[in-house]
Amino acid sequence: MKNWLLIAVGVVLVLVGALWALQGLGYVGGSFMSGAKEWFAIGLVVAIAGLALAVPALRRQLRTPKN
Template identity: 65%
Template structure:
């Protein structure tokens, strides 16, 4: 992936991960995922992966 694409995909993963975390904790309702603890675990993992991907897209290569 090119660098801008990595940053964009990384940011999207962070947003999705935070949404899944909030749904898993029951703060966002209206979904089958709401209140399910599994999504409260998967969400932060996806968000951290998104941060890592976004940061890898911002690093300069020599």
Template identity: 50%
Template sequence: MKAWIFLVLGVLLILVGGLWTLQGLGIVGGSVMSGVTMWAIIGPVVLIIGLVIAFLGIRARRDPRG
């Protein structure tokens, strides 16, 4: 059960990080975050953390002990 939590959390962080990156770069508009460089930096960091967490979730699902 814990593996699903990591997987879902990781995917959510990947999506949010991607959106924040695109908003920070000014590709996605309509927000106060659009075109703000800080979000173009925070976004990829959150995305990478999401990738790591999702990877841990996938790895835990494949582990026969977990």
């Protein structure tokens, strides 16, 4: 799998996870997730998974010599 694809998927996971976590804490309203603490935990796990996916791929991308 290409590094740029892993980076893109990781960034999307971080953004979605952050949104879910903020909804779980009640900072973002308008959803059944608003104020539900379990969505904070789910969002946190998803955001961390996105970081775990994107950061190593970004490091590999930056380390790869350009031809």
